[in-house]
Amino acid sequence: MLSVLFFIIIFSAMLGSFANVCIYRIPLEKSIVMPFSFCPLCKNTIKFYDNIPLVSFFLLKGRCRFCKGKISYVYPLVELIMAVGGGWLYLIYGLSISFFIGLIFLWILTVISVIDYYHQIIPDELSFLLIGLGLIFSFFNPFLEGFLDIFFNGKHSILWARLSSSFLGFLLGGGVLYLIAVMGEIIFKREVMGGGDVKLIAGLGAFLGIEKIFDVLFLACLGGTVIGGMLRITGRNKKWQPIPFGPFLCASAIFFLDNKLNIWYF
Ligand SMILES: [Zn+2]
Structure with missing residues (x-):
């Protein structure tokens, strides 16, 4: 039970990372699949080990490895919302259809909220x-x-x-x-x-x-x-x-x- 919760939280945080990609790219009408994530300031591709949800932001102290430009706090915030939201839904519904429908719903609404807030x-x-x-x-x-x-x-x-x-x-x-x-x-x-x-x-x-x-x-x-x-x-x-x-x-x-x-x- 606790190990499943842990897995769900990590999985949801990864969905949060993908939400960040969509939040950044959809308003610019760019592909959400390719290319790999890059720094919006210096355009360097982000290494996979610098792309760990929540963790990387704190290890890098909120700055890009290459240009030291500031990374917006919105990135870890979105990952945190998804991680907490995923864990919350699991605690209410367990691994059920309600959980998965809720998680998809939460993901779409998070993306919409941040895009609407900025644009x-x-x-x-x-x-x-x-x-x-x-x-x-x-x-x-x-x-x-x-x-x-x-x-x-x-x-x-x-x-x-x-x-x-x-x-x-x-x-x-x-x-x-x-x-x-x-x-x-x-x-x-x-x-x-x-x-x-x-x-x-x-x-x-x-x-x-x-x-x-x-x-x-x-x-x-x-x-x-x-x-x-x-x-x-x-x-x-x-x-x-x-x-x-x-x-x-x-x-x-x-x-x-x-x-x-x-x-x-x-
Ligand atoms: Zn950079």
Whole structure:
């Protein structure tokens, strides 16, 4: 059990390394497979022994071996998020389908969050990946269970319940956010919500289902309002300066990867 947990944490940290490659390359529209990782400053190829998740950053004291240029702390942070997240999912679900679905979900959301934070864009290929996988996985996605119970009192196919929860989460999650975006533009005469956020929440809905998607939205709005308000009060942000909403959506969606958590009765 403990050795499996250890292996899971290392494996997840390696997924974090791959997330870093995607975070750096997808916005530049470069291949995520080739070439090997290189230093963005001096372009030297990073040796395999300098590419150990988390460990290498500290051994190299956060600097490139060749040019001594500073490596962003975001790299080990992403690896840490994946390592901790992977271990957390294993402790909740063990080695089960829920665990693997949760891990893939966590990985995509981590990549989206960091890209949105730095570039204020959510690449379409990532949103579409989320929507596609969410709908395909829905057949055996245990996060979607329970839906339809109130209508049919358990006398229905569990597959049908999962698929409809996923599809309605995709449709209504995306639909409601699209309405907010359109109305916001009419009322405030400016873009209050990007098209990227609409596609992202459609994907979150496909993964987490109709029951959870509005909880995700509520928690993300709460987080965005609190953090945005703090940035405004401390003078770090000007009025109307947009803050990326993607990381808030992703963080609250990750929160709900623990199926037992419920914001309404803590
Ligand atoms: Zn370098």
